[in-house]
Amino acid sequence: MSSDHVPEASSEQVPETIHVTTDEQLRAVSNLTRHRIMAVLRFEPATITQIAERVGLAKGSSSYHVRLLERAGLIKVVRTRKVRGVIERYYAMAARGIVLPESSEGGPDVLMRHAVADLEAAPVDGERHVRMAHLRLTEEQFAELGARLNALADEYRELSDPSLPDTSLVFALFHPGTRARTERDAT
Template identity: 50%
Template sequence: MVDQQEPPEDVFDVRTDEQLKAVGSLARHRVLRVLRDGPATITQIAERLGIAKGSSNHHVKVLAKAGLVHVVETRQVRGVTERYYAIAAKAIRLPSAGDGSTEHLVRHALADMEASPNVDQRLVHLKHARLSVSAFDAFKVKVRALAEELAAASDPAEPAADLLLAFYRPNDPLAAERAAAEDRPGSTDSESGGE
């Protein structure tokens, strides 16, 4: 029996603690990765990830309860009902930073990168800069456009490629000192400029 299969939504917004916990697991993150390639059964997921069928079943059930995956097709095979699960959305949007959700995303992406056998197909680069507010905002637009360009170039028939972007303002004690010096009454450029 084939159920009515609708295309996944564009974005699933994680809103509850249950949903955040579901996506917070590296194993479930990898289950979602498998399902991004198309619907699969518990057994197929287990085989692709090299995990026990019981473990695959547990993780899929947690994701289904949270609304992140759902059954899209059932088939009778030798008296057993096979359920095909699919992702609920093409992308998952985590709550705003500050609640630890970004940490999960970065940790999972790094774990996937470390586990990848394709060391020769990896680019990792960290660059430090000092930018004005307007320059920071301009780069943010460019970085977002790069991610969109990658999404547009995606071809389901080709091997997977992930892009993790983190463009942020780090803790900056020097900037805080400069701002405090500028706020002091009677401060001059020579006082805040250093030696």
């Protein structure tokens, strides 16, 4: 079995973030299956077959979703090898993180929808830490808490070890809509 390799991108060559700016990119990240594929590729490259196995998809479906993510520039081929006359491609995230557009329809709230779906799909006998707290903060406290949460997430992302099981950290810090606006939107 011969092997032709494209050099893997080192972490220094991978951009820190990709800003989702096009409709194609937004549609790509808005899909739960593609979200789960990107989660598989978060720490290490994988082939279509490996992605299909980890996400629980048919190989053809996995290939379809991977092509859409690649076309949107969110994932890329980082290595190839020839296996029994067929070129096997290894895909990885095109950047360490994805930045969604600010609150617009289909914007950051898509992350919360995906997080809830992932939480619902997680084993019920596994350890979880889920909490919601209603706070009353000054704008300065609000900004400070947001910065601290981001710094904590970044600190633990740096400690991530690809050999360990996946762990998801999701948080949302926001000012809820006022009661009058919520009632008006309901009618």
